[in-house]
Every structure is written in structure tokens, then in C-alpha cells.
Amino acid sequence: MEYVKSKIRDVQDFPKKGILFYDLTTAFKDPRALQTIGRDLADLYRGKGVTKVVGIESRGFIGGSILAFELGAGFVPARKPGKLPADTISCSFDKEYGKDVIELHRDAISPDDIVVIHDDVLATGGTMAAVYELVKSMNPKKIYINFIIELSALNGRAVMPTDAEVTSLLAY
């Protein structure tokens, strides 16, 4: 993971002043770092019977797809409003300024599923908490929550559901 860490680029003042943005594109473009991220994510969940990985738009699609492939599970996208073509369920959540909405297909998860919800970065946790609510409403057997990076200072853990195991590969 030290190698992966060395490939993550910090961008000051993106997308606005005062935010230190952890840019994973520089790790994803590096073959060794990408392979390490994929293997280490999968190692967390091997043998747990995971049947679906939910990836959160858009940066969660990358690690989420690799994780699903490695585990032999299916992949489900959680998307911004109006992007999914069939019947959806949606959840709104607070952002730093105003509100946002996230959607899943209504038939994406079934009660016999064991689910990992994946995103690249845990910041305030609002996005993940909303996706968790949607997945939970479809009554799967178990839900795990996963990030590549956790920004400890923003304390997103505080809004994570108490009944889900939350794991991240790297903490800053």
C-alpha cells in the first residue's frame, strides 16, 4: 500500500478553494498500483460470499468493477438522477452546499444478496450513507461498506451505519 500511496496525487484547492483533493487517477494509471488496489480490495472480502458490488458514480465504478470481477460477483452502479434507464429508487442527501440525489435500479439487489458498497473516498460520508439506505431498503442478507481512501479528519465514520462493517485501504 505504500507504493499505492506514493502514486496518489494531492491537488490543492480542487474542486474549490480550501479542499485538498486526493486524485486516484494517477494510481489507476499505474499498472502495479492498480493491481495492488484490486488485489487488496478483493482480499478483504474473499470467502464472504459476496454476490454484488455496488459502485458509486463515478469514481467508485473503477475499484467497484475490479472488486466485483475479482470476487466473481455482479456489479451494480449507483448513479446521479436521470441516468438509469429503468425503474429506480432514489435517496437525497446533504452536500456541503445544498442537496444531491443518488439512484439505484429498483431490481438491482435481491434478499439473497451479500453486498459490498464501494466508493473511492470517504469524506463527510453523506453519499455512502444515502446509497446504504437504498441498498438496505432492498433487504439483502448482509451489507459491507468499502473505500480505497478514508479522510479521517472529516469524520465520515460518524455517519456510517452501525450495522455495517466499514473498511478502507488507506487512511489520511
Ligand code: AMP
Ligand atoms: P462525501 O463527502 O463522503 O459524501 O464525498 C462524496 C464524494 O466526493 C466521494 O465519492 C469522493 O469521491 C469525493 N470526494 C470528496 N472529498 C474528496 C477529496 N478531498 N478528495 C477526493 N475525493 C473526494
